[in-house]
Amino acid sequence: MSTDSLRKKIIIDTDPGIDDAMAIFYALASGHLEVSGITTVFGNAPVDSTTRNALRLMEIAGREDIPVAAGAARPLAMPYRGAADFVHGSDGQGNTTPDGLVLRSKAVAERACDYIIRTVRSFPGEVTLVPLGPLTNIALALMLEPDIAADIREIVLMGGNAFGPGNATPTAEANILNDPEAADIVFGASCPVTMCGLDVTEKILMTGADIDRIGSMNTPQSAHLAAILPFYRAFYRTWLKVDGIYVHDSTTISWLLHPELFRTVQHPIRVDTSDGIGRGKTWPSRGTSAGEGPWQDRPKVNICVGVDGAAAVKYEMEHLGQCHTACV
DSSP: OOSGGGOEEEEEEEOOOHHHHHHHHHHHHSSSEEEEEEEEOSSSSOHHHHHHHHHHHHHHTTOTTSOEEOOOSSOSSSOOOOOOHHHHOTTSSTTOOOTTOOOSOOOBSSOHHHHHHHHHHHSTTTEEEEEOSOSHHHHHHHHHSGGGGGGEEEEEEEOOOSSSOOSSSSSOOHHHHTOHHHHHHHHTOSSOEEEEOHHHHTTOEEEHHHHHHHTTSOSHHHHHHHHHHHHHHHHIIIIIOOSEEEOTTHHHHHHHHOGGGEEEEEEEEEEOOSSSTTTTOEEEOOSSSTTSGGGTTOOEEEEEEEEOHHHHHHHHHHHHTTHHHHOO
């Protein structure tokens, strides 16, 4: 796993987002993942803000060589629900963006969905897509080029809640609720799909003590995380009464690097696209016949349901501490 030949080529599709920033730095620091590009989408903030944030994160990490492609500004079939200001700040980065910030780099001219299609076509069977936000860009790529699924190595996504309650509504997880129609397309893709949803992410708690340690790591990446994490930590303290954070988005990176830490089950998934209380719910088929009813002819999704949470946090902290050598 330590040789370049075993490095996994990934595209991170993201709506940064405080936990997105941590996941991106984690991936860059791992030494085992080749981040071929960053594509942005609406979600935690409008797409103009998430694109600016992605560019800023690349500058902080010293990785301006990684292209950033701006993507969808709204869901496929409904208006944008709006930013999660109370979770991530009005700028998506804990209200840390300096007034008049001038970035050295710009997003590429290519749309995110077109960048995804071109890159996957250029490296058939090699590219893993890692969506950390609403699944609109991935769905658009699959809609524009339906046969591209045959060239995608795997989709490893943060989103959904197969067997438990939601976090945006009693039934739905936030990323899926932000575009249920897109999510239903992605969960129906013929390529391998692994779902790192609330069933597992809420079993990985990074404690307040862990967060304090990040601030002492003395790297540009840890300095940025130390600046943005207090806002996110305060949300958890106020709303969930815990001193710490669930490392939702980083769970995808942990899966890619340390799949042995996880327990999974396989079921087809349908996403509720109705206008009722269940909108955005990711429903697994639980019957003896996986192809029954709404799940007929749907492929099985690899659903993460268990994890050694302490080990996942330990490995992430180790990688983040290596940023000064591995991210460049």
